[in-house]
Amino acid sequence: MMIMRDVAIAKSEFLPDQKAVTKVQDYQEDEELFRYCRLPQIVKYVECFTGPNIMAMHTMLINKPPDAGKKTSRHPMHQDLHYFPFRPADKIVCAWTAMERIDRSNGCLVVLPGTHESSLKQHDYPEWEGGVNALYHGVRDYDPSLPRVHLVMEKGDTVFFHPLLIHGSGMNRTPGFRKAISCHYASSDCEYIDVKGTSQENIEKEVAQIARRRHGVESEVSLKDIWQFRAKLVQGVRTNL
Ligand SMILES: O=C(O)CCC(=O)C(=O)O
Numbered sequence: 291m292m293i294m295r296d297v298a299i300a301k302s303e304f305l306p307d308q309k310a311v312t313k314v315q316d317y318q319e320d321e322e323l324f325r326y327c328r329l330p331q332i333v334k335y336v337e338c339f340t341g342p343n344i345m346a347m348h349t350m351l352i353n354k355p356p357d358a359g360k361k362t363s364r365h366p367m368h369q370d371l372h373y374f375p376f377r378p379a380d381k382i383v384c385a386w387t388a389m390e391r392i393d394r395s396n397g398c399l400v401v402l403p404g405t406h407e408s409s410l411k412q413h414d415y416p417e418w419e420g421g422v423n424a425l426y427h428g429v430r431d432y433d434p435s436l437p438r439v440h441l442v443m444e445k446g447d448t449v450f451f452h453p454l455l456i457h458g459s460g461m462n463r464t465p466g467f468r469k470a471i472s473c474h475y476a477s478s479d480c481e482y483i484d485v486k487g488t489s490q491e492n493i494e495k496e497v498a499q500i501a502r503r504r505h506g507v508e509s510e511v512s513l514k515d516i517w518q519f520r521a522k523l524v525q526g527v528r529t530n531l
Pocket of ligand 1: 365
């Protein structure tokens with residue numbers, strides 16, 4: 291599992307390291323956490339998007355910490371497809387479940403309705419004064435006048451969304467750690483694509499660098515290698531992914 295830390299809190303001399311944890315990524319080998327991905331009440335909706343062959347591609351336990359005053363607890367507006375080297379997008383869906391009441395005070399999800407019908411945009415690190423967390427890329431240009439919807443959710447509420455939907459989340463202005471659990475599912479019939487020469491080249495370079503550093507791999511690593519390694523079957527047959 292990959293433990294992610296908030297850039298501002300991790301640098302603070304006053305807070306213990308544990309207080310900086312923003313996310314645990316890739317919990318697919320943890321049986322207890324992975325039970326979430328198998329919940330029939332989630333999978334029955336996922337199947338409407340993916341069909342019967344279902345892979346869990348990306349698993350996250352999200353723990354948005356109280357903001358340390360630098361606004362780094364915000365998650366920039368982005369499209370999840372930026373991170374994924376598999377298609378078609380319509381056969382990918384995210385399930386995101388609130389583990390407590392989540393509203394604007396602790397940094398709820400913010401979405402731009404209808405943007406799932408647009409194309410994949412160029413993503414980069416936003417130029418935020420207080421710093422940006424590792425891998426938190428944002429859409430470079432989007433129309434700021436597009437209407438936003440703040441998703442206020444009760445504990446156990448789940449939202450299912452398309453990987454092209456532009457979304458992010460606000461600052462956590464409360465003293466608590468805002469908790470959610472999520473899984474990106476895809477049909478195992480999806481196909482990997484080569485992202486060289488596309489807007490996703492920057493994320494491939496960054497993720498490959500992290501993978502090489504963490505696992506001491508000397509050779510070239512592609513986004514496809516990384517996702518093939520992370521992917522886990524939830525239902526049906528593992529055909530392509
Ligand atoms: O839970 C959040 O605050 C947003 C998470 C998210 O959009 C992501 O990790 O891609």
